[in-house]
Amino acid sequence: MVDRNSTNPEPGPVIGRLAPSPTGSLHLGHAHAFVLAWWQARSRGGLVRLRMEDLDAGRANQQHVDQSLRDLEWLGLDWDGPMLRQSERLEPIREVAYSLHRSGLAYACCCSRSDVRQALAAPHAGEDEPVYPGTCRGRFADLRQAERQCGAPVGLRFAVDSREFRFHDSIHGECRHRLDANPGDFLILRRDRTPAYQLSVVVDDAFQGVTDVVRGADLLDSTARQIALLRALNLPEPSYHHVPLIVDTEGRRLAKRDNSRSLTALRDAGIDPRQVISWVARNCGLQVPSRVGANEVVSSFTLANVTPSPIECRIDDWYR
């Protein structure tokens, strides 16, 4: 792993983060990533920040916020300072989006998802989002003209170029990504003026002073977008650690709709949270008893033995 502080004689503290999105029950995949994030910070004497990524107004609700907090506490994870709720930071994050527009790095866009799909002759199969064809790039002189011409509120899209992004991930090694190939110019502000995920993450990571991002490998694909935004905003780049995904016996990623492995279901079934912690520790090659507290693992923790391969979730023996 590259020591990003190697030229700095007095490196600042490690600041990690737990950033659940309260849109459903947390499951063992989330637990795995959160416990690793917590150990990564605590084992280096660092701080842990908590952030609720609750910008999805349709799905995020207070019940899920409370449930996420209960799940983290059940696992024995704590955090420093107050919880940050992204829904309370809409204005400052929006302002960053408009600043990127003012500096010519983002442009107004009135395309809906179906507009984007229709503009493509052959959408790429299997991708979450089709590559944006650039319909609105250079189309409007300013926001007012865009809104007048579209007859509706417009979103903002970050303009990407054909540069290759290279970044280091402590688990995946050197990664390369061309944003023009995937996903093209991407939304930073939605047409309903809600900041988009990628922008919110980088603005709030910087706001919370996060130095180390530990999260699931499904977000590896987002990293180049986030680095592009960090560089455009002249914000520091954190170290990245994308931990393996947890998959079921058929190799499918655990999903929030799959309640059997939700932490609430495990708790209700009388599973000891120390079994969950032991499972996470053993997944990283650590030798621990079958029940262990999160605190007890801190001193022996290292990400060094973690490999990128997905981990199959075998927990049947917990119920015996």
Ligand SMILES: [Zn+2]
């Ligand atoms: Zn557009």
